[in-house]
Amino acid sequence: MPTREVVVDRARQRLETRRALVTEARALFARHGYAAVSLAQIVGAAAVTKGALYHHFESKAALFHVVVEQVQQEVGERVAAAADAHDDPWEQLVAGCRAFLAVSRDPDVQRIMLVDGPAVLGWNEWRAMDEASSARHLTEALVTLIEAGIIARRPVEPLAHLLSGAMNEAALWLARSTDPDDLPAVTEALSRILESLREPR
Incomplete structure (x- = not known):
């Protein structure tokens, strides 16, 4: 023994x-x-x-699944860290969203998480993994803002999916872009979308 x-x-x-x-x-x-x-x-x-x-x-795909999971977890941690650097809940949301777009310009993140991830794992599996990382932080931020009256009370789940989908689509577009000016343009557009959700001060 x-x-x-x-x-x-x-x-x-x-x-x-x-x-x-x-x-x-x-x-x-x-x-x-x-x-x-x-x-x-x-x-x-x-x-x-x-x-x-x-x-x-059991396969190369199973190994890739773990790699994608690792990358998504790291992206989620970077988003959370950017948000946690602020005390104001609105600034936390904006900073987290901006951090997600910024990290999406990382070539390794682009290739593994945004390009090959959905193609190899399938959209449903990839989306479920995304919801367990970055999307979870987004949902938590929206709940906090609604409870604080900063965003009008509304169902959180569809709103979170709409915003997450918009950011994922923007990230995929940025992954194909070679123009350094595209990130500021997308960030500005996202800021306007977020501002439209805010209750009048």
Whole structure:
């Protein structure tokens, strides 16, 4: 029977292997795109065998799912951090939305989360993951604003979906754009949309 030290060491090795696979796969997916990356490239970069990969992930798509989840979580954390830098709930909403658009210009985020994510995982799966990250923060912000009387009382879910959809569409458009002036233009348009929701002061 394995000793406790052996069990702990094996668990640590499994964790390190999984972490290496996710890290190297993410770098390759970001650089070349999902379709152009092979399993052989991933295991070679991670310095493990295909058997080790299949021990943790049933397929390349399953590994990509984890990578997308990781990227979306990081985007959500950056959005939340930008919002939390402000005390005023309205400024929190605006800052969070602007942060989402800004981070969407990151080439790795564009390739993994915005371009390949919906195509590989399917829209429904991708959308469910989005709702668990950035969209959740948006919903929470809208609830706070409605309860404070800053936005008129209305059903939150359709409003959150409309705003989230607009920002995702803008982010996808920015991902295809090479004009540096497009981000300020989109941010300004978004600010006007948000301002239209605000109750008269």
